[in-house]
Amino acid sequence: MKFPDGFLWGSATSSYQIEGAVATDGRLPSIWDTFSHTPGRVLNGDTGDIANRHYELFRDDVAMMADLGLQAYRFSIAWPRVFPQGVGPLNEKGLAFYDSLVDALLEKNIEPMITLYHWDLPQALQETGGWQSRDTVHAFADYAALIAETLGDRVKHIATHNEPWCVGFLGHWMGEHAPGERGNLKAALQVIHHVLLSHGLAVQAMRAIRPEADLGIVLNHTWSHAASDSEADIQAAHRHDGFFNRWFLDPLFRGEYPADMLALYGDDAPVVQAGDLDNISTPIDFLGVNYYTRSVVADSLKPPLLLNHLRGEGPRTAMDWEVYAPGLCNILTRIHQDYHPKALYVTENGAAYDDVLDATTGGVHDPDRIEYLRQHLEAAKCAIDNGAPLKGYFVWSLMDNFEWAWGFDKRFGIVYVDYASQKRVLKDSALWFRELIVHNGW
Numbered sequence: 001m002k003f004p005d006g007f008l009w010g011s012a013t014s015s016y017q018i019e020g021a022v023a024t025d026g027r028l029p030s031i032w033d034t035f036s037h038t039p040g041r042v043l044n045g046d047t048g049d050i051a052n053r054h055y056e057l058f059r060d061d062v063a064m065m066a067d068l069g070l071q072a073y074r075f076s077i078a079w080p081r082v083f084p085q086g087v088g089p090l091n092e093k094g095l096a097f098y099d100s101l102v103d104a105l106l107e108k109n110i111e112p113m114i115t116l117y118h119w120d121l122p123q124a125l126q127e128t129g130g131w132q133s134r135d136t137v138h139a140f141a142d143y144a145a146l147i148a149e150t151l152g153d154r155v156k157h158i159a160t161h162n163e164p165w166c167v168g169f170l171g172h173w174m175g176e177h178a179p180g181e182r183g184n185l186k187a188a189l190q191v192i193h194h195v196l197l198s199h200g201l202a203v204q205a206m207r208a209i210r211p212e213a214d215l216g217i218v219l220n221h222t223w224s225h226a227a228s229d230s231e232a233d234i235q236a237a238h239r240h241d242g243f244f245n246r247w248f249l250d251p252l253f254r255g256e257y258p259a260d261m262l263a264l265y266g267d268d269a270p271v272v273q274a275g276d277l278d279n280i281s282t283p284i285d286f287l288g289v290n291y292y293t294r295s296v297v298a299d300s301l302k303p304p305l306l307l308n309h310l311r312g313e314g315p316r317t318a319m320d321w322e323v324y325a326p327g328l329c330n331i332l333t334r335i336h337q338d339y340h341p342k343a344l345y346v347t348e349n350g351a352a353y354d355d356v357l358d359a360t361t362g363g364v365h366d367p368d369r370i371e372y373l374r375q376h377l378e379a380a381k382c383a384i385d386n387g388a389p390l391k392g393y394f395v396w397s398l399m400d401n402f403e404w405a406w407g408f409d410k411r412f413g414i415v416y417v418d419y420a421s422q423k424r425v426l427k428d429s430a431l432w433f434r435e436l437i438v439h440n441g442w
């Protein structure tokens with residue numbers, strides 16, 4: 001099994017999940033600092049205060065990436081390090097950290113891919129309405145322009161947002177993520193609209209500064225699977241696909257929200273101003289796809305989506321997510337056929353398992369993760385064979401880290417982190433991944 005020449009192999013992380021140093025060099029709180037410090041929101045009361053101490057240890061971490069043979073590294077910038085209040089003035093020290101990180105990566109021939117927003121909104125902007133306010137949209141475009149100006153001379157790939165679905169629905173409807181609002185579907189949909197709009201305006205602002213940059217966005221996708229071949233269940237799967245996939249792909253690539261979902265959401269549909277959808281559908285250079293599992297759904301009377309989730313019969317990870325690799329081939333192929341993105345990357349894929357450090361061997365033996373990755377890479381290759389312009393694959397994650405509402409309980413890394421000593425130990429999957437990169441397949 002060989003991947004095309006030039007296929008880019010990398011790993012991914014995000015700022016709040018690894019950096020720590022939350023009050024260092026002028027950084028002010030983000031909504032995740034506030035949320036994680038609110039009792040009951042994160043398992044075991046874990047916070048990102050210290051996390052992997054990557055802010056201090058980044059040079060060692062880059063050396064480890066080089067040792068793993070990584071060709072690319074996807075990381076995110078903490079907006080509240082660069083603009084602690086969300087809008088000016090610029091905090092030079094915060095920016096300097098990313099400047100050094102980019103240089104350290106390039107020195108090792110590791111291609112940086114930046115994500116501008118992986119959920120750590122400056123708390124100051126939350127106070128003025130967060131993503132429910134259109135002011136945040138413009139603040140984001142200004143922040144994007146600053147990054148294009150300062151890092152865009154060396155960084156080619158910049159993604160605006162990570163997973164707007166989570167920002168909207170987990171943050172405002174299900175309450176599992178910051179800012180932790182529950183039950184407000186209307187707010188969730190308005191937030192998603194503003195996040196998408198901010199993406200479009202940011203792409204325009206960055207394009208004006210760096211016409212040669214590769215600009216895109218990262219979406220989380222699932223494969224919506226009907227529980228049976230009854231017409232009702234097939235329609236339920238189509239609604240689920242509308243909720244999870246089409247609600248984002250249609251505005252980004254076609255400049256419209258799907259009509260069936262607008263009808264279903266009714267009064268909860270977002271307020272859209274003239275020109276918004278043109279801005280949202282500003283052409284992009286790549287789409288990043290995050291894929292972990294499929295969704296099996298059946299028709300039901302439960303509003304608003306009129307569907308129930310069923311348990312798929314496949315094996316499960318420590319997140320209790322079903323392992324279903326064919327879904328990755330299906331979704332990539334389908335996005336290629338229906339939306340024609342110029343380039344695709346798998347920007348996240350991976351699995352949490354209950355890894356333990358083996359006292360005898362000193363290693364971490366994670367055969368389940370290797371099997372998960374192997375199956376999903378076969379699925380990625382299947383999409384390439386189907387014509388999808390897939391250019392690279394980033395495993396989630398480089399190392400164990402703060403897994404949001406699950407705190408440090410869930411380990412997604414191919415590198416094990418002993419949080420007490422901050423020691424990093426390559427898991428068997430990391431060794432396997434290194435071989436894979438050397439051979440561009442197996």
Ligand code: FCB
Nearest residue numbers: 014162163396403404412
């Ligand atoms: C994705 C997030 C990433 C990580 C993985 C497991 O939704 O983008 O930060 O938490 O899930």
